[in-house]
Amino acid sequence: MKSWRDTGTVRLTMLLITVLLCAQSVQAHVNKREGVSFLSGLEHPLTGLDHVVAMIAVGLWGAQLGAPAIWVLPVAFPMVMALGGMLGLLGVPLPGMEIGIAASAMLLGAAVMTELRPPLALAAALVAFFAIFHGYAHGSELPAGESGLLYSLGFVMATGCLHGVGITIGVVHRWKWGQRALRVAGAVIALAGIFFLWKAVA
Amino acid sequence: MTRVCLRASRMLFLIAAVFLVLPLRVEAHLPTIGVGPVYDGIFHFLLSPEDLIPVIALALLSGQRGARFGRRVLWIVPLGWFGGGLLGMFAEAARSSALTCVSFLLFGGLVAANARISLRAISVLAAALGFFHGYLNGTSISRFNDGTYAVLGLALAVFVVVAIFASLVVPLRRQWVLIVVRVAGSWITASGLLMLGWALR
Numbered sequence: 035m036k037s038w039r040d041t042g043t044v045r046l047t048m049l050l051i052t053v054l055l056c057a058q059s060v061q062a063h064v065n066k067r068e069g070v071s072f073l074s075g076l077e078h079p080l081t082g083l084d085h086v087v088a089m090i091a092v093g094l095w096g097a098q099l100g101a102p103a104i105w106v107l108p109v110a111f112p113m114v115m116a117l118g119g120m121l122g123l124l125g126v127p128l129p130g131m132e133i134g135i136a137a138s139a140m141l142l143g144a145a146v147m148t149e150l151r152p153p154l155a156l157a158a159a160l161v162a163f164f165a166i167f168h169g170y171a172h173g174s175e176l177p178a179g180e181s182g183l184l185y186s187l188g189f190v191m192a193t194g195c196l197h198g199v200g201i202t203i204g205v206v207h208r209w210k211w212g213q214r215a216l217r218v219a220g221a222v223i224a225l226a227g228i229f230f231l232w233k234a235v236a
Numbered sequence: 237m238t239r240v241c242l243r244a245s246r247m248l249f250l251i252a253a254v255f256l257v258l259p260l261r262v263e264a265h266l267p268t269i270g271v272g273p274v275y276d277g278i279f280h281f282l283l284s285p286e287d288l289i290p291v292i293a294l295a296l297l298s299g300q301r302g303a304r305f306g307r308r309v310l311w312i313v314p315l316g317w318f319g320g321g322l323l324g325m326f327a328e329a330a331r332s333s334a335l336t337c338v339s340f341l342l343f344g345g346l347v348a349a350n351a352r353i354s355l356r357a358i359s360v361l362a363a364a365l366g367f368f369h370g371y372l373n374g375t376s377i378s379r380f381n382d383g384t385y386a387v388l389g390l391a392l393a394v395f396v397v398v399a400i401f402a403s404l405v406v407p408l409r410r411q412w413v414l415i416v417v418r419v420a421g422s423w424i425t426a427s428g429l430l431m432l433g434w435a436l437r
């Protein structure tokens with residue numbers, strides 16, 4: 035049996051503490067809006083409820099499906115989302131973006147509600163398809179004059195964290211009451227998707 | 237044995253004391269001179285995500301493959317960085333956006349895929365990463381008076397970052413923690429794709 039000192043977690047914690055204790059100089063005027071770029075990227079997925087519910091739904095669905103979907107879906111989503119973001123940055127037209135985002139919440143919510151168990155490749159393809167619309171929205175809404183790299187890092191990390199929230203909530207799936215609660219959560223997400231769809235077409 | 241240890245500690249203490257009493261020039265106004273070229277190099281690397289993140293990705297990749305790979309990368313990347321930096325100091329300034337995208341996509345993708353790459357292949361990739369990023373760094377610091385020291389600082393920072401991240405990953409055994417590493421790789425790839433869009437815009 036390994037000693038607790040040998041675990042990566044302890045090393046990671048020590049590293050984190052060291053980084054936090056490092057004294058940093060504070061610049062009154064942030065150069066090239068770099069710090070702002072990271073923060074605006076980080077908050078961008080959190081400011082739209084349509085993004086938030088869809089990404090949490092991906093995590094919930096992954097947790098319901100279990101391994102390997104629990105990590106394949108959250109890995110596939112940011113990568114394909116970035117592809118959508120690239121299309122948005124390049125200005126490639128993508129019609130029906132808002133409808134696609136609303137449909138993602140609706141269908142992913144429905145998948146969680148019904149505990150749909152398609153083959154892994156189909157689940158990943160479905161998630162990846164919707165990721166393009168979310169990425170496109172982020173990419174086309176990049177504020178002018180901000181650092182593309184730091185903005186990208188921020189919004190990819192925020193998206194990943196939202197999946198993480200979904201997966202963490204999905205841990206309750208191991209209990210009977212938890213399975214029911216997840217289905218209810220899926221229904222709420224699907225209803226939210228219907229509302230977003232109504233707003234998109236209205 | 238104890239006597240040998242005692243003698244060694246006394247010798248070490250003596251050397252430390254000699255260094256401490258050496259008279260050195262004191263700069264009263266540090267902001268006017270910066271923190272010196274070595275620290276400039278170190279801070280430049282640590283504050284440049286376009287350089288730092290590919291190195292972290294490579295360190296994660298070497299850690300995924302094991303200690304032998306980590307040890308190899310630990311030396312090759314800083315040496316490549318130092319060599320490339322020295323060469324870059326004599327060259328014209330170059331744009332780095334395309335290379336940065338390739339580094340993010342390649343190394344992030346390999347980490348996400350948990351690629352079973354050979355020791356020879358990772359050595360070549362590490363040398364290429366170190367050399368090209370170091371070269372680009374070198375082109376931008378050529379106007380500094382003590383450019384060589386700045387390049388040395390860059391290489392030292394690269395060494396430390398590779399050592400920390402590779403050694404964090406090597407002992408990991410739990411499946412979910414290994415998946416977290418792969419997720420980090422996917423995030424790096426995703427950022428690379430977005431940067432590509434940004435570069436082509």
